[in-house]
Amino acid sequence: MNFTEEERILLMIYNPGTRLGLMETLREMRGELTESERQLRSLTDAVLGKLAQMSEEDFEVLSLYPDLKL
Helix, strand or coil: CCCCHHHHHHHHHHCCCCHHHHHHHHHHHHHCCCCCCHHHHHHHHHHHHHHHHCCHHHHHCCCCCCCCCC
């Protein structure tokens, strides 16, 4: 599953470690959005749709955090 950079950032911010947990957390966050936060609502909906199509196995191998070589 391909995520945009903005979607990946949302995943990193709200990821509790499981696909279902992430979906629940995103739904909770979405419920707190105001009418003026349409872009974030749309982004959240896109991420939720992609997560719903993923298997647990696909989510487990999803690399959200880049390898930083210092």
